[in-house]
Amino acid sequence: xxxxxxxxxxxxxxxxxxVASAAEHSxxxxxxxxxxxxxxxxxxxxxxxxxxxxxxxxxxxxxxxxKTVLEExxxxxxxxxxxxxxxxxxxxxxxxxxxxxxxGAGYHLVNWDSQSIAAFKDTLxxxxxxxxxxxxxxxxxxxxxxVKAQSSVNVLIPSSYDKFxxxxxxxxxxxxNHVKAYVSDSHTGRAWGTNGLLIEFEQSGIGxxxxxxxxxxxxxxxxxxxxxxxxxxxxxxxxTILSRNESASDICDNGLSKxxxxxxxxxxxxxxxxxxxxxxxSKETDPTSLALLGKYFNHVS
Ligand SMILES: [Zn+2]
Numbered sequence: 001x002x003x004x005x006x007x008x009x010x011x012x013x014x015x016x017x018x019v020a021s022a023a024e025h026s027x028x029x030x031x032x033x034x035x036x037x038x039x040x041x042x043x044x045x046x047x048x049x050x051x052x053x054x055x056x057x058x059x060x061x062x063x064x065x066x067k068t069v070l071e072e073x074x075x076x077x078x079x080x081x082x083x084x085x086x087x088x089x090x091x092x093x094x095x096x097x098x099x100x101x102x103x104g105a106g107y108h109l110v111n112w113d114s115q116s117i118a119a120f121k122d123t124l125x126x127x128x129x130x131x132x133x134x135x136x137x138x139x140x141x142x143x144x145x146x147v148k149a150q151s152s153v154n155v156l157i158p159s160s161y162d163k164f165x166x167x168x169x170x171x172x173x174x175x176x177n178h179v180k181a182y183v184s185d186s187h188t189g190r191a192w193g194t195n196g197l198l199i200e201f202e203q204s205g206i207g208x209x210x211x212x213x214x215x216x217x218x219x220x221x222x223x224x225x226x227x228x229x230x231x232x233x234x235x236x237x238x239x240t241i242l243s244r245n246e247s248a249s250d251i252c253d254n255g256l257s258k259x260x261x262x263x264x265x266x267x268x269x270x271x272x273x274x275x276x277x278x279x280x281x282s283k284e285t286d287p288t289s290l291a292l293l294g295k296y297f298n299h300v301s
Pocket of ligand 1: 213217223235
């Protein structure tokens with residue numbers, strides 16, 4: 001089933017401050033109040049205790065993607081964003097700590113509730129897991145030519161996945177590897193992120209595509225508000241590979257490497273009939289393609 005999503009883009013005029021609206025999600029969120037579960041299997045425990053994934057995600061990944069799980073487990077000390085997880089309670093910021101830091105437009109910040117914390121931990125875990133998969137690495141390198149330096153005014157565009165990973169992790173270190181996450185009870189349909197791993201979400205809009213996008217702003221990647229090629233910058237590029245189309249090189253209906261949102265080939269969520277069969281966009285018979293988020297996390301519905 002093709003799911004169309006609408007993403008609105010706005011720039012707040014602050015360096016690296018950008019928003020993206022909530023895309024439509026088919027992936028389930030973590031169970032409310034899910035406590036960290038410890039496993040005797042060290043690779044499962046890595047998914048739970050290190051990445052923060054929910055028990056259902058842990059079991060699903062092991063059932064369908066054990067090979068990738070084991071690869072990431074072996075590489076657990078050298079993962080992209082691997083040092084920002086696991087989150088602890090100090091990452092879930094109270095609204096009265098915002099101080100002079102910018103706030104997302106239309107946001108009314110509130111205290112985190114346990115359900116939102118559980119959802120956020122699991123969803124960030126999904127993002128970290130996906131950004132370290134071999135498919136993400138391959139697709140990032142393959143389609144990097146679509147990302148032009150002029151569309152990201154604040155930072156250099158990396159020349160490879162390895163350079164990207166190095167930049168992200170070094171920048172995260174400079175911010176103490178400490179995510180500062182705020183939550184809002186507003187319903188603007190947007191998320192927000194800026195330098196310093198400072199991100200803001202709405203309680204109803206915690207999803208992997210948005211978290212990936214805002215985490216890119218969190219380490220300084222931006223998109224120029226005047227630029228209309230949505231995949232032509234790192235935040236949308238990463239979001240695209242994860243959740244909309246695993247190959248950004250064929251993202252546009254018109255065959256160009258950049259296009260407006262209404263021309264984007266949205267990824268089709270995987271479901272259980274696909275099991276562990278990974279099909280690249282070029283081999284997908286459906287005119288749309290299959291995004292990594294669906295491949296790894298849509299087996300159980
Ligand atoms: Zn953005």
